[in-house]
Amino acid sequence: MKTTTGYSGIQIALHWLIAILIPLAWLSSGGAEEAWDGLEKGVVPGFVPHVALGIAVLALVVLRLAVRFRRGAPEAPGVPGSLAVKASTWGHRLIYLLMIAVPLGGMSIWFGGMDNGEIHGLFANVLMVVVLGHTLVALYHQYVLKDGLLRRMMKAE
Numbered sequence: 001m002k003t004t005t006g007y008s009g010i011q012i013a014l015h016w017l018i019a020i021l022i023p024l025a026w027l028s029s030g031g032a033e034e035a036w037d038g039l040e041k042g043v044v045p046g047f048v049p050h051v052a053l054g055i056a057v058l059a060l061v062v063l064r065l066a067v068r069f070r071r072g073a074p075e076a077p078g079v080p081g082s083l084a085v086k087a088s089t090w091g092h093r094l095i096y097l098l099m100i101a102v103p104l105g106g107m108s109i110w111f112g113g114m115d116n117g118e119i120h121g122l123f124a125n126v127l128m129v130v131v132l133g134h135t136l137v138a139l140y141h142q143y144v145l146k147d148g149l150l151r152r153m154m155k156a157e
């Protein structure tokens with residue numbers, strides 16, 4: 001993958017848009033559970049925000065990965081090969097994996113009729129915890145290490 005000096009405008013826009021949609025999808029899951037319960041009893045559901053939000057996340061993540069593979073991304077700041085840089089690379093990979101797996105799991109329930117609710121919920125919760133850790137690390141860089149990391153996701157380069 002190409003190494004760039006910074007994230008592009010589209011990469012930054014997608015990062016923040018997805019960062020808003022994932023918590024909204026998580027918070028709206030109660031509605032999906034109700035709709036799913038209803039469906040099992042033969043009640044045809046109307047618009048289910050959770051399903052729309054989750055599918056939007058998947059579509060935007062696919063777009064984001066396509067942009068990333070075409071354009072590349074900056075290397076994690078720090079000593080190349082160090083534990084911190086490796087943790088960053090693998091942490092971001094894990095987030096991408098979960099951002100794909102969680103909506104696909106949801107779709108397997110909603111469209112595939114598979115009884116995967118518990119696994120889907122578990123992986124969604126893992127995603128939220130990982131993303132919380134990611135946020136804390138970003139804030140630690142910005143306010144404790146004071147290395148201006150947040151700028152990378154604010155200003156296109």
Ligand code: HEM
Pocket residue numbers: 015018019020022023068073074075076077088092095096099131134135138139149150151152153
């Ligand atoms: C649901 C919420 C979030 C998700 C799913 C997410 C996901 C990601 C991913 C996958 C990357 C790697 C970028 C790439 O190469 O494409 C990234 C980078 C980054 N994120 Fe987030 N993020 C979230 C929330 C946040 C928040 C709340 C902050 C700040 C407080 C933040 C700050 C950053 C920064 C500064 C980078 C660049 C790190 C670097 O270049 O090494 N993110 N994020």
Ligand code: HEM
Pocket residue numbers: 022025026029030032033034036037050051053054055057058099102103104105106107108109110111116117118120121122124125127
């Ligand atoms: C980032 C995306 C998503 C997140 C964070 C997420 C999160 C969650 C959570 C936390 C639950 C509650 C599970 C439980 O403990 O019972 C849930 C349930 C559910 N989700 Fe998602 N979800 C996402 C995407 C999707 C998608 C794309 C679909 C369908 C197209 C979907 C369909 C469902 C359904 C049908 C349930 C109810 C399952 C049941 O009651 O057994 N989700 N989701």
